[in-house]
């Protein structure tokens with residue numbers, strides 16, 4: 001029963017779910033306070049560094065990785081892809097006119113017209129489709145490289161997701177993402193929160209469980225064990241499989257709503273993607 005120690009801790013949930021709904025701002029304060037108390041030696045901005053914000057020896061190894069980061073190649077490839085003309089002569093740059101000053105920090109956002117949460121990767125593929133190009137695969141490869149380029153241009157911008165209170169559909173999308181994070185599923189009956197809220201800093205086999213605060217800031221990520229640059233939704237899917245639960249499709253409404261909640265919970269933390277991970 002290798003999961004047993006964590007299952008015991010999964011009960012401490014921080015945010016109530018299922019009962020009276022708290023306003024998103026109250027959720028955010030409770031979430032932040034929880035991690036600040038749990039890891040008093042970690043400066044708030046440093047949660048942007050995932051597990052390396054809470055573990056000294058892994059941090060040293062990571063700092064070495066960051067001296068010659070593998071993702072540099074991906075940033076360059078992403079830049080080229082971003083400017084590569086479509087068959088109609090336009091390019092992604094036409095859909096993101098402000099890209100040079102950084103657009104990553106505008107995502108995810110609630111789009112009133114669509115009635116959907118729009119993530120950056122989804123917006124990239126929507127742009128391609130509007131120009132009669134095929135959508136790119138969401139987990140890795142060219143799309144992750146374009147995402148790395150745009151993340152790089154937004155380094156240092158602060159996460160500031162807005163949940164518009166005058167649109168009940170936006171609040172519903174937020175609540176949906178929150179419910180996802182806290183719902184137990186799969187054969188192990190774990191939630192995302194069981195590990196990342198209930199047990200950050202603990203070991204799961206040889207892996208250190210990272211805090212949910214700041215978990216989104218550094219994507220896309222070059223993951224050494226996977227040997228390539230990969231997107232946030234691939235981590236969502238990989239962790240769903242850890243639960244022995246079926247993964248949803250990348251950029252499904254479920255995962256976009258999850259990203260909406262998950263990123264909102266990191267409001268105030270700087271974007272620092274792309275990142276390297278073990």
Ligand code: HEC
Pocket residue numbers: 049050051181190191192193194195196204207208209210211215216221232235236239240242243277
């Ligand atoms: C059984 C424990 C466990 C559960 C449950 C779990 N994860 Fe993870 N998750 C991990 C481990 C281990 C890692 C790798 C170490 C780290 O960064 O936390 C990880 C990494 C991640 C990362 C990448 C972090 C980074 O800095 O690169 C994200 C994002 C993530 N998980 C999201 C989720 C979401 C969303 C769920 C729910 C669907 C979830 N996790 C459920 C164990 C878990």
